[in-house]
Amino acid sequence: MKQRLITLANALAVFAALLLLWQLVLWVLHVPPYMLPSPLAVARAVVARFPSLITSFAITAEESAGGLIASIIVGILIALIFAQYRWVRRMLYPYTLLLQTVPIVAIAPLIIMWIGAGTPAVTFVAFIISLAPIIANTTQGLISVDENLVHLFLMHNASPAQLLLKLRLPHAVPFLFVGIRIASGIAVIGAITGELYAGSSRVGAGGLGYSILYASSQLQTDYLFGLVLAATVLGFSFFFAVMFLEWFFLHKWHESARAPETA
Amino acid sequence: MTVVAQIEFADVSKRYSNTGIVLQGVDLAIYKGEFVSLIGPSGCGKSTVLKLIAGLTSPTHGAIKVDGMAPKNARETVSYIFQDATLLPWRPVEQNIGLGLELGGVNKAQRQEKTAALLRLVGLEHVAKVFPRELSGGMKMRVSIARALATSPKLLLMDEPFAALDEMSRDRLNEELLRLKAEQGWTGVFVTHSVEEAVFLSSQIVVLAPNPGRIHSVIAVDLPFPRIAALRETLEFGALVADVSHALRGAMAK
Numbered sequence: 001m002k003q004r005l006i007t008l009a010n011a012l013a014v015f016a017a018l019l020l021l022w023q024l025v026l027w028v029l030h031v032p033p034y035m036l037p038s039p040l041a042v043a044r045a046v047v048a049r050f051p052s053l054i055t056s057f058a059i060t061a062e063e064s065a066g067g068l069i070a071s072i073i074v075g076i077l078i079a080l081i082f083a084q085y086r087w088v089r090r091m092l093y094p095y096t097l098l099l100q101t102v103p104i105v106a107i108a109p110l111i112i113m114w115i116g117a118g119t120p121a122v123t124f125v126a127f128i129i130s131l132a133p134i135i136a137n138t139t140q141g142l143i144s145v146d147e148n149l150v151h152l153f154l155m156h157n158a159s160p161a162q163l164l165l166k167l168r169l170p171h172a173v174p175f176l177f178v179g180i181r182i183a184s185g186i187a188v189i190g191a192i193t194g195e196l197y198a199g200s201s202r203v204g205a206g207g208l209g210y211s212i213l214y215a216s217s218q219l220q221t222d223y224l225f226g227l228v229l230a231a232t233v234l235g236f237s238f239f240f241a242v243m244f245l246e247w248f249f250l251h252k253w254h255e256s257a258r259a260p261e262t263a
Numbered sequence: 264m265t266v267v268a269q270i271e272f273a274d275v276s277k278r279y280s281n282t283g284i285v286l287q288g289v290d291l292a293i294y295k296g297e298f299v300s301l302i303g304p305s306g307c308g309k310s311t312v313l314k315l316i317a318g319l320t321s322p323t324h325g326a327i328k329v330d331g332m333a334p335k336n337a338r339e340t341v342s343y344i345f346q347d348a349t350l351l352p353w354r355p356v357e358q359n360i361g362l363g364l365e366l367g368g369v370n371k372a373q374r375q376e377k378t379a380a381l382l383r384l385v386g387l388e389h390v391a392k393v394f395p396r397e398l399s400g401g402m403k404m405r406v407s408i409a410r411a412l413a414t415s416p417k418l419l420l421m422d423e424p425f426a427a428l429d430e431m432s433r434d435r436l437n438e439e440l441l442r443l444k445a446e447q448g449w450t451g452v453f454v455t456h457s458v459e460e461a462v463f464l465s466s467q468i469v470v471l472a473p474n475p476g477r478i479h480s481v482i483a484v485d486l487p488f489p490r491i492a493a494l495r496e497t498l499e500f501g502a503l504v505a506d507v508s509h510a511l512r513g514a515m516a517k
Contacts, residue, residue, distance in 0.1 A: 148345045151319050155343045156366040156414070166366070170353045253353045253394040 037222035045222035046229075052205070053223075057230050060191050060207035063119055064238065067126025068187040072180060074127075075134025082135070083142035083168065093139075100132035104190055109197050117198040122207065125194030130183035134176070141175025142168045174254050177246040184238040192231060208234070267331065268292035269418065269450050270316055275325035277311055284475040285311050289325070291469065291478065295417075298444060298451040300461035300468045302507065304515050308476025309454045313420045316452060317343055329418070337418075342411035344421040348403035350395040356406050357382065357391040363414040381409040384443070401432035408436075412443065419444075421453045425460070434492065437463055441490055458511065462503045463490060470507065472514035479514035482507055 019039050025031065026038055033041060046053060078096075082089040108125050115121035145168055153163050195209025206214070208231045215224040272291040278284045285308040293299050301309040314320045315327055318334030329337035342363070350359045358365075360381055361374045369377075382388045385405040395403060404424060411419060425433040437460060444451060455461050461468050465484050472479040484503055486494060494500055 146349065148347070148349045149351070151317075152343065152345070152349055152362075153366065154319065155317060155338055155341065156363045157338055158366045162366055166362075167351070170351070173353075253396060255396065 034219045034221050037225060041222040042225040042229075045220070046226040049223055049226070052211075053226060053230055055205050056208045056211045056227065057234060059119070059205065060188070060195065060209065060231070061234055061237075063122045063194070063207060064126050064188045064191040064234070066123040067128075067190060068130050068180075068184055068238070070123070070127045071130040071134050071183055071187070072176075075131055075179070075183075076138055076176070078135050079138035079142055079172075080164075082139045084164075089139070096132050096135045099128070100136075104129045104193050108190075108193050112194065112197045122191055122194035122198050122209075126187045126190035129190035129193075130187040133182040133186075134179040137175045137179030137182075138172055141172030144175075145171050174250055177242070177250065181239070181242050181246070184242045185235055188231070188235045188238055268328075269295045269330060270452070271326075271328045272312075272315075273326045275315065275322045275327060277308065277315065277320070278323045286315075286322075287475040287477050289476075289478055293450065293452060293467075295450055296448060297466045298441075298453065298464055300453045300455055300465040301471060302455055302458065302461045302468060302511065303471030303476070303479070304473050304511070306476070307471035307473040307514070309471055310422055311476070312471075313343070313422050313452060313454055316418075317341060317420055339414075340417040342414060342416035342419050344407055344411045344419065344424045346423045346426055348395070348400075348407040350403060350406055350410075352395050355392050355394055356387060356398070359395065359406055360409045360413055362410055367414065377413055381413055384412070385409045385439070400428050401436065404428065404432075404436060405439075408440070408443070412447065415447075416449055418450045418452070421451065423454050423456065426456060433457075433460065434495075438490075438492060440464065441488070445489055458504050458507045459495065462486075462500060462507060463495060468507055470510045470514050480510050482510060 022036075022039055026036060037045075082093065104125065107128070111125050111128070112121045115124055149167060149171075150163070153167055158166070191207065192209035192212075195207040196213055199206065199210060208227055212224060212227045212231075215221075215227060270291070270293040272289050275286060275289040275291075276284065277286040285306075289312070291312075301312055303309055311320065315322055316329060316334055318329075318336075318338060327334055330340065351362065354362070357375075357378050361378045364374045364377060378391075379388075382391055385408060387402065387405055387409070390398065390402065395406070398406070407424070425436055428436070440451075441464065451464070453461070453464060462484055468482045468484060470479045470482065471477065482503075486499060486503070
């Protein structure tokens, strides 16, 4: 407990130091406020426009979460097919890598053009970008079961369904979580990128990406900073939510539940 | 009345496409109630013999019968213990022990009753709800043994189950294994690298020679059961260990 308080105090001290440095730069170099607003101006802009900031935050959160959940469901289904049929895996696995390497900024405009600007298109961009890590990690988990465990199940005349449900799937859960952890971060990036192209996805309101674009065109740099901060908070909340779920499901039996890998 | 062998190998050969011939011309009969150890240098195919009995792989030549049936059809009464404990890490001890019963469709109440009895039998009542990662190597192996015995097998196949344990745990588990066998009357086939372990446990020792794997000699162990720890210090025990070691050297020389 005491150790945790010290860690927290350290983090806060670094934050305060950064704010001070920021303010010092303003005082010494006389940067105009539309280039770099003061920390206080940012705070004021956030307070003044809090309702619209929250609306933008909620829209982007919804799109990212929708995309992430869809990619988890579809990703698991695809991984199951890949694990059951080696020939399908051989044929299609390279294309999941392709999915990962195509830059999202390049295909986001295409998707918006096909589906039409709006929440569904942005959600779809988030879904597409977060799908590959789910497929790759879950497939790996399903097929990397120890051969002796498979033999053990065969000795007990296990059915293919039992092999899948009682051996391969539980074994794949830690792998799935590694995939979700990576996907959770890039789903938010995908949603914001989508919004940059989709414009105002709802009448009178847009997500964080849209608002960032709008604020920068209006030189509302103080609010722009607030939006960037909100995007960071969103990414962090996703990451911690996934970490918590991972801990919840795995801490009893799995070693790595407490030592997360980095994306 | 003729005595029918529980396991019968007739001129069995096994060739893997990548490693070549691992077993050649093996004739072997193992009778009910015996405890047979397979011993030999690495590459002599002793694990392959177990896999063949289990029907996890098929012979390239020759015939194998278990209880008069093809090995795959006899699995219901056969249990396999692997070198590592191969527990499911996401299940607590009691659910690991009940795995075979669960896969066989035994209902929960019966499973719990059987599991509780086995936990007592191997002295693990106090860790019934514990997950495998918190157990020592010896305890994990006890769970693995309990799991194998849960389905009341007539034949127990063991592939170097104690190789990774320290000598004291191994000696104690050897004694426990013999006690369990005396109580339950299964037939045991045991693969090991250790001459002392083979002599202590077995009624018969099959010495295998490598390249290609084949039977070098079969040595009967005439020490009486039940066997206790002090047996290891007797002259007869020492003489048998010397015999088997000598046979092993002969098997490796050729």
